Amino acid sequence: xxxxxxxxxxxxxxxxxxxxxxxxxxxxxxxxxxxxxxxxxxxxxxxxxxxxxxxxxxxxxxxxxxxxxxxxxxxxxxxxxxxxxxxxxxxxxxxxxxxxxxxxxxxxxxxxxxxxxxxxxxxxxxxxxxxxxxxxxxxxxxxxxxxxxxxxxxxxxxxxxxxxxxxxxxxxxxxxxxxxxxxxxxx
Amino acid sequence: xxxxxxxxxxxxxxxxxxxxxxxxxxxxxxxxxxxxxxxxxxxxxxxxxxxxxxxxxxxxxxxxxxxxxxxxxxxxxxxxxxxxxxxxxxxxxxxxxxxxxxxxxxxxxxxxxxxxxxxxxxxxxxxxxxxxxxxxxxxxxxxxxxxxxxxxxxxxxxxxxxxxxxxxxxxxxxxxxxxxxxxxxxx
DNA sequence: ATTATCTATAGATCTATAGATAATGC
DNA sequence: ATTATCTATAGATCTATAGATAATGC
Numbered sequence: 001x002x003x004x005x006x007x008x009x010x011x012x013x014x015x016x017x018x019x020x021x022x023x024x025x026x027x028x029x030x031x032x033x034x035x036x037x038x039x040x041x042x043x044x045x046x047x048x049x050x051x052x053x054x055x056x057x058x059x060x061x062x063x064x065x066x067x068x069x070x071x072x073x074x075x076x077x078x079x080x081x082x083x084x085x086x087x088x089x090x091x092x093x094x095x096x097x098x099x100x101x102x103x104x105x106x107x108x109x110x111x112x113x114x115x116x117x118x119x120x121x122x123x124x125x126x127x128x129x130x131x132x133x134x135x136x137x138x139x140x141x142x143x144x145x146x147x148x149x150x151x152x153x154x155x156x157x158x159x160x161x162x163x164x165x166x167x168x169x170x171x172x173x174x175x176x177x178x179x180x181x182x183x184x185x186x187x
Numbered sequence: 188x189x190x191x192x193x194x195x196x197x198x199x200x201x202x203x204x205x206x207x208x209x210x211x212x213x214x215x216x217x218x219x220x221x222x223x224x225x226x227x228x229x230x231x232x233x234x235x236x237x238x239x240x241x242x243x244x245x246x247x248x249x250x251x252x253x254x255x256x257x258x259x260x261x262x263x264x265x266x267x268x269x270x271x272x273x274x275x276x277x278x279x280x281x282x283x284x285x286x287x288x289x290x291x292x293x294x295x296x297x298x299x300x301x302x303x304x305x306x307x308x309x310x311x312x313x314x315x316x317x318x319x320x321x322x323x324x325x326x327x328x329x330x331x332x333x334x335x336x337x338x339x340x341x342x343x344x345x346x347x348x349x350x351x352x353x354x355x356x357x358x359x360x361x362x363x364x365x366x367x368x369x370x371x372x373x374x
Numbered sequence: 375a376t377t378a379t380c381t382a383t384a385g386a387t388c389t390a391t392a393g394a395t396a397a398t399g400c
Numbered sequence: 401a402t403t404a405t406c407t408a409t410a411g412a413t414c415t416a417t418a419g420a421t422a423a424t425g426c
Contacts, residue, residue: 102289153344
């Protein structure tokens with residue numbers, strides 16, 4: 001096990017700790033010292049691996065991109081429902097990214113460009129998925145392009161309601177309800 | 188004009204400034220000094236009117252409650268569409284509360300209970316509205332109670348997409364699309 | 375007397391830089 | 401030589417408290 005590998009493992013450890021601290025306090029509220037403590041380092045020790053706080057955030061966001069790395073053309077509606085189901089089992093991660101999304105709309109937030117570009121991409125990807133499953137019109141008459149933002153909005157919006165009151169909100173069930181609302185698929 | 192009135196106006200001024208600063212930096216990132224500066228006060232001068240930072244947040248949240256103070260039984264679907272249209276004309280306010288909602292899911296956030304209770308109330312209110320407009324079943328077969336969280340989720344989720352990229356997201360149009368998705372109203 | 379505001383300041387943080395020390399790997 | 405980590409510390413903040421000063425209102 002050489003130094004390069006050990007360094008990468010250390011960085012991965014730090015990113016995991018950062019995900020936790022961001023879930024608890026948001027990005028602006030997350031201190032490097034709190035992240036460092038969680039992996040048994042001093043704040044300055046952590047900064048050997050990530051030279052600035054923003055560099056650590058970049059690593060966190062790249063981690064997120066790695067997860068939903070289903071190739072665009074492979075998405076299917078039932079896969080999406082399964083993702084929501086899966087998310088309901090990991091509130092910590094959902095909380096991290098819901099907190100980051102919320103913060104990202106504030107001025108000059110370092111994650112703003114990331115989320116802005118990500119949503120453009122995700123909407124396009126969802127539209128493509130809808131077209132491949134429903135064709136150019138959904139049963140209710142909407143086009144895939146106009147349905148995509150709604151699909152994304154429901155997923156995000158449900159996450160907030162669920163995080164605030166998990167006992168009262170059946171996130172996966174509600175998402176399936178939304179899919180029913182799109183109408184029966186023609187296959 | 189007596190002192191009591193002048194004091195209340197000053198406090199209202201401070202709350203307006205706080206709304207702006209929270210939109211720009213979130214609550215945790217909003218400093219009392221930044222709010223104070225905007226109304227021509229020192230930070231300590233501001234604290235004469237709001238003894239703690241949390242007290243100021245409480246005032247901000249009460250302000251929000253005052254706005255959508257449509258009596259529960261008076262909501263109608265087309266009024267809701269008009270509200271979304273109106274919101275599209277005031278990105279600042281939308282940004283304030285989207286940032287606050289995002290932060291509120293982090294641990295021990297002072298606005299957490301507020302949002303949690305608010306969503307319980309709003310879901311109930313929306314279900315009541317849907318029932319009065321559609322009856323016990325919507326055209327697509329869902330109950331008002333199961334539709335309400337979706338309605339709320341779409342409104343919130345669209346706000347994030349719109350704030351991040353106003354040119355690409357037609358928030359009021361998308362919301363009307365969602366209403367079409369609920370099916371024709373039977374009146 | 376009450377209300378509004380200010381100056382001074384305590385006490386906690388926070389990020390980032392500088393530079394020392396130890397361990398690892400060619 | 402490079403990598404990982406530490407101590408020390410600069411320089412900015414931040415919230416909150418204490419107490420002075422001026423203006424307002426009975």
